[in-house]
Amino acid sequence: MFKSIKKGTEDFGKIKKETFDFFRIEKFFKLSDKAGFHQIISDRTFSDLDMDEIFMFIDRTTSKIGQQLLYHTIRTIPRDGQHAQRFEKCIESLNKNPETKSSILLQLSRLQSDDAYNLPALFLKEHMRKPAWFGIVPALSVASVLAVLMLFFVPQAFIALIILLAINFGFHYWNKNNLYMYRSSVSQLSLLTQVAKNLAESNDLGKTEPEIQDSISAIDSLGAAMSLFKMEAKLQSEIGQLVDYLLELVKALFLIEPLVLFHVLDQLDKKRKEIDQIFNFVGEIDVALSIDFLRKDLPHFCIPNLEGNKNTLTASDIYHPLIDQWVPNSITLAQKSALLTGSNMSGKTTFIRTIGINAILAQTIGTCFAKQFEIPLLRVHSAIRISDDLLSEKSYYFEEVLAVKALLNESRSGDANLFLLDEIFKGTNTVERIAAGKAVLEYLSGADNIVFVTSHDLELADLLRDTFSAYHFTEVVENDDIHFDYQIKPGVLTNTNAIRILELNGYPAEVTQEAFKLARKSGNINVTGSGI
Structure with missing residues (x-):
């Protein structure tokens, strides 16, 4: 037994290559009392932000107990920040005596059996x-x-x-x-x-x-x-x-x-x-060690400031940890929310996910993938990954309606919220989408809430100029090739390449010429491309 544990010590603190059995990992979270927390992260938001994959990346725990507690931790935002404070004190204590870490890790590795996943049932x-x-x-x-x-x-x-x-x-x-x-x-x-x-x-x-x-x-x-x-x-x-x-x-x-x-x-x-x-x-000891290992494996991180003013958010050089060649971005919001425009694949949705991921981890493990991250205490909600439900005979638009209604209900809970929405009401026609989108987003951004929303409807920027700051992502077409820089830029998108991309992908000339002609008649944006 001891030899097998000793043999695995070189893997302490590294990204795990094992299969993650979430049915067992989440047992402690599922069975535990949910009262007293500021927020329990919903299944929808956890899925929207790909938090299972984020968990697999940040999980450097040694024992199954630590793994279960880490999962529970990132699903529960406390009211007083005690999670992060306790972990920080433990990390500080362990780093003062690094020679004891190996013996502690060896002790924790005694609890690596899958049988340890069953422990929460004994007291819950x-x-x-x-x-x-x-x-x-x-x-x-x-x-x-x-x-x-x-x-x-x-x-x-x-x-x-x-x-x-x-x-x-x-x-x-x-x-x-x-x-x-x-x-x-x-x-x-x-x-x-x-x-x-x-x-x-x-x-x-x-x-x-x-x-x-x-x-x-x-x-x-x-x-x-x-x-x-x-x-x-x-x-x-x-x-x-x-x-x-x-x-x-x-x-x-x-x-x-x-x-x-x-x-x-x-x-x-x-x-x-x-x-x-x-x-x-x-x-908690295992989770604290896991956080410490994670931090040492990152290009940069920060301990967040969770005492920011209401309706404010500051993120400097923030990045998504699961993207290999990530691009850092920065944004500051003060008394306003953010409307992001841009083409598909330009980075809009990834950016709002990045904000959501960091908002959760800031309030749970006290670690952010950024050089600076400052927010007040926030509940995090999303409507990003929506699909129709054929078994229940619900259309895509009806699923959107239900998801957005849930956000509207949360917006007047009395707590400050962070809302993340991707392409609001894209399941309906343009006129009603813009009208309903404007009304909903204005409502959501009230009270002490912050909203990040992506949209292809540039008209929303003008309609929401009093409550939303406009930002955009865009691509560059050079030498018949498309490049994305994934950098957030202030203001509304003024140049679009959507029809040009059709042209580059061999669409018939009759199609692209007619598209250019109609788009340029609108006069709202600059449509790039030959149109010949």
């Missing part, structure tokens, strides 16, 4: 209850003990013992399924407690949680009973040995497993708070 799910008839089990156990003792005085008691063994085997194997349900999680709890004990004694980490020693002692008191679960796990891997069969016979005769199982479950039910505290203690 309802435990199995004893059936109404369970009182017969201790009675049969006592009867078996008496039968064994009587053998020394009455040999005929052997017949009673055989009958009891046959009956007890039925209860013993009825309980096997129950034991299997808890085998992995309880044995992992024992291991988690050992790791927590070692971490609490390392580098003053225990001082960050004064009550952690009491919680460890409370779970340690169950050590003898929990050893049954570790023994069961070992037997499953080494079955076939004579001693295993003998132990199984003894456990069945005296009904040890059902008695111990329900005793342990009863005790664990009373110690949920302590298990929770140990889980979070170990997980």
Whole structure:
């Protein structure tokens, strides 16, 4: 075991190559209490911002506990910024004593088994209850003990013992399924407690949680009973040995497993708070190390300022971490929102995703992909990745209507919000799209909200000039080739290349000439291209 852990130490802190089992990773988040947080990031927003992929990039945790806590962390924005503050203190403490990091990482690596994913169920799910008839089990156990003792005085008691063994085997194997349900999680709890004990004694980490020693002692008191679960796990891997069969016979005769199982479950039910505290203690140390590793692997990052003025946002050299050849951009908004225009693939949608990703990570792990990032406390909502629902017979436009309505409801929640919208109402006609878009965006940008919206409708910039600052992305066509610089620029897009791109891609001359002719008649923008 130790050799395998030692062998993997060179991978600490690096991007993981393993498969991410999000069904297990999100268990802690799904089961945990959601009350008290400023915001729970919705499934829609998490998907819109590709946060699963962002998680896979930022996850440098060593244990499965740390991985689950990191996922929970980026799905929950706290009201007081305590997440980031606690991680920062832990990072500072660990960096003061770098020689202890290796030993801490080795301890955390003991919790790399997939079985550790089941730990949250021990303190967040309802435990199995004893059936109404369970009182017969201790009675049969006592009867078996008496039968064994009587053998020394009455040999005929052997017949009673055989009958009891046959009956007890039925209860013993009825309980096997129950034991299997808890085998992995309880044995992992024992291991988690050992790791927590070692971490609490390392580098003053225990001082960050004064009550952690009491919680460890409370779970340690169950050590003898929990050893049954570790023994069961070992037997499953080494079955076939004579001693295993003998132990199984003894456990069945005296009904040890059902008695111990329900005793342990009863005790664990009373110690949920302590298990929770140990889980979070170990997980927070792992997440703090993960954040530290992430920062050291970035071209640049910043610790955000979350005390910015309302309706203000400042981002300097901000970038999207999943793009190989990323281009840094900067933007400052003061009492206004942002309308972004530009052609497809020019970078508009990626930019608003970048803003959303950094707004979430700023308020959760205190780390941004930028040289400066300043925002007030914000709830983050989006309507980016919308598609029609054929099974429910909902059109694309109807799905848009529902998504935008949800944002409208959030806009008057009393909290400041960051809204991210891509091509609002593109599922309907131009006239109504512009009219409805103007009305909705003006409504969303009220109160203390900030809105980032992309659109091909340049008319919106004029209609919203009092509440939105206009920006644009564009491409450059040179020597019959298209180039994108992915740089945000102030103002409204004045030159378009859409028809020119059709021309470069071999559209019939009759098509492009007619398109140029009609577009230039509008007189609103400069349409580039030959038009010959």
